[in-house]
Amino acid sequence: MTNHHIALIPGDGIGAEVLPPARRVLDAVGARHGFGFTYTTYDWSCERYAREGAMMPQNGLDLLRDKDAILLGAVGYPGVPDHVSLWGLLIPIRRGFRQYVNVRPIRVFEGIDSPLRTATPGEIDFVVVRENVEGEYSEIGGRLNRGFPDELAVQESVFTRTGVTRVLDYAFELAARRGGRLISATKSNGIVHTLPFWDELVAERGRSHPEVDWDQEHIDALAAKFVLDPARFDVVVASNLFGDILSDLAAAVAGSIGIAPAANLNPEREFPSMFEPVHGSAPDIAGRGIANPLGAIWSAAMMLDHLGHPEAAGDVTGAIAAVLAKTDLRTPDLGGTATTTDFTEKLLELL
CATH class of the missing domain: 3.40.718.10 (Isopropylmalate Dehydrogenase)
Structure with missing residues (x-):
């Protein structure tokens, strides 16, 4: 056995x-x-x-x-x-x-009341795939002039080709096994280096997974759509910070963070x-x-x-x-x- x-x-x-x-x-x-x-x-x-x-x-x-x-x-x-x-x-x-992959399934079960009137059991069933070891949660940075008026803190985001590509491949392959749809969370209209790099790699990996219909959404609009139309999602892939926030929001949409794995x-x-x-x-x-x-x-x-x-x-x-x-x-x-x-x-x- x-x-x-x-x-x-x-x-x-x-x-x-x-x-x-x-x-x-x-x-x-x-x-x-x-x-x-x-x-x-x-x-x-x-x-x-x-x-x-x-x-x-x-x-x-x-x-x-x-x-x-x-x-x-x-x-x-x-x-x-x-x-x-x-x-x-x-x-x-x-x-x-x-x-390096954090997976959080989101599902509205029959018998649990979602705070959303439109959250129907059986219709909301998606997965947030979060990059789990780099991105915005790097250890690079520090504090200077502690306790003085000019005190400052610096935190560096780290996006590597290897780190982003491997989590994207996992997400695309998961989407191919599920409903064939993927949304990438970004904010490349405001973050000038790391998120355009992320977007480029999403497009690159998307070409390697033609069986998946993919698109991208800015994180602020995406958060709103999690609330307004959560049934539209299948697989959502995001950086460390964005994935962390989105998955907790999605758990609340499902009715309780107490059931979220x-x-x-x-x-x-x-x-x-x-x-x-x-x-x-x-x-x-x-x-x-x-x-x-x-x-x-x-x-x-x-x-x-x-x-x-x-x-x-x-x-x-x-x-x-x-x-x-x-x-x-x-x-x-x-x-x-x-x-x-x-x-x-x-x-x-x-x-």
């Missing part, structure tokens, strides 16, 4: 509350399909930072390197600045393991990929047992697909759809009163 070794990083806040449901779902669907899991849990978190001065140990990447995949709960907690928590854990994993992929599989819900650590509800586990469970389904079990992944997303469409069980973020455990038990029953 195939056995997958998974690294679990619960992290902070509700991260520790949503990973156990995801693990239960993985074990259940694995037993049905004839494969299993071994888990190693790491206590890397803001609590560890407060205790030891680092989010993870210096050999953290070495400890993860032999795992088949990583399942992360959440990162961030009051008292630890976000740039410390993210750059101490999440970003080193993404960059150290060349997880994400995959940080190393497509060549030279290193483990990482899967995570995007809802954050939610310290305001941590410890109350009411966190929505769907984001973590859907992320686990994406992990199953990456590990070569698409049928098992389909079972999980089918169970997610069923619990939302066939029951009125909802966690508070979806307007209900169910606990994390209540919701998980019902999903397992339907699975």
Whole structure:
């Protein structure tokens, strides 16, 4: 029997509350399909930072390197600045393991009310593909004259031909397997160097994928169209910053960021990929047992697909759809009163 070794990083806040449901779902669907899991849990978190001065140990990447995949709960907690928590854990994993593709599926499920009147279940089903390791989130820059009136900060964007081309190829190939449509997010009318370069490479890769109908939209207009007409989209590809913003906006369009999953992929599989819900650590509800586990469970389904079990992944997303469409069980973020455990038990029953 195939056995997958998974690294679990619960992290902070509700991260520790949503990973156990995801693990239960993985074990259940694995037993049905004839494969299993071994888990190693790491206590890397803001609590560890407060205790030891680092989010993870210096050999953290070495400890993860032999795992088949990583399942992360959440990162961030009051008292630890976000740039410390993210750059101490999440970003080193993404960059150290060349997880240069971030994939965020967006879907309006039957049974979840979108804030948009026109957001009809079954009609909105698209994917945001985000460049994940360079772009606007580079480490190049610095601060000068700290504390003086002429203090300044410089942050450099870095767009490389290799970095942009590989994420574009992933997005075009994904679009070819889906509806055959791709939109590229840009702002080349205002950003004079990096985004025209991005546009040129989109056109270049588009010629190599004639089966895909592609276009580009300026980021401001694109954000408006996410709200005004989200059903028009199939695959949207964007730089690190633009993709980050668009995918959170799209999750809100789908009804709740609490259900949104994400995959940080190393497509060549030279290193483990990482899967995570995007809802954050939610310290305001941590410890109350009411966190929505769907984001973590859907992320686990994406992990199953990456590990070569698409049928098992389909079972999980089918169970997610069923619990939302066939029951009125909802966690508070979806307007209900169910606990994390209540919701998980019902999903397992339907699975």
